[in-house]
Amino acid sequence: NKKTGPSPSYELDVINLFQMLWIQLYHRTLPYRHNELPDRDPDLSVQREMVSFIYQNYSGTITLEDIASSGRVCRSKCCQIFKKYMGQSPMDFVNSYRLECSQQLLENTNMSITDICLACGFNHQSYYTKQFRLKYHCTPKNYRKEMT
Numbered sequence: 001n002k003k004t005g006p007s008p009s010y011e012l013d014v015i016n017l018f019q020m021l022w023i024q025l026y027h028r029t030l031p032y033r034h035n036e037l038p039d040r041d042p043d044l045s046v047q048r049e050m051v052s053f054i055y056q057n058y059s060g061t062i063t064l065e066d067i068a069s070s071g072r073v074c075r076s077k078c079c080q081i082f083k084k085y086m087g088q089s090p091m092d093f094v095n096s097y098r099l100e101c102s103q104q105l106l107e108n109t110n111m112s113i114t115d116i117c118l119a120c121g122f123n124h125q126s127y128y129t130k131q132f133r134l135k136y137h138c139t140p141k142n143y144r145k146e147m148t
Contacts, residue, residue, distance in 0.1 A: 068090075
């Protein structure tokens with residue numbers, strides 16, 4: 001006897017084949033997914049918390065202890081994490097971010113350089129000017145002149 005049409009379990013057979021394909025696909029991509037998901041590294045989430053703290057508080061006084069506390073780690077671990085993910089110390093990151101913020105203010109506002117210095121968390125204009133010159137190869141005043 002010749003069969004005509006699909007078997008009575010045709011739909012279940014198709015579903016079973018799809019499940020087997022998904023299982024094979026899952027097992028073949030598993031090694032790649034672990035490498036591509038750095039969020040599984042707990043240090044990365046700590047680093048994000050500490051950077052977020054800096055972004056929110058850069059205009060005030062920030063100590064290494066403050067940054068480490070924001071990530072609930074000790075100062076040594078804080079420094080290791082910043083070196084690993086940012087390639088610099090936490091305080092170098094703070095100063096770099098402050099300088100970037102000051103650059104934006106120099107370009108987009110008429111605030112005095114002293115006010116910009118203080119608004120970006122620098123306590124002394126001489127230190128601010130020195131750091132700005134190291135990063136941008138000119139003084140804040142000259143930078144503003146070049147941008148206008």
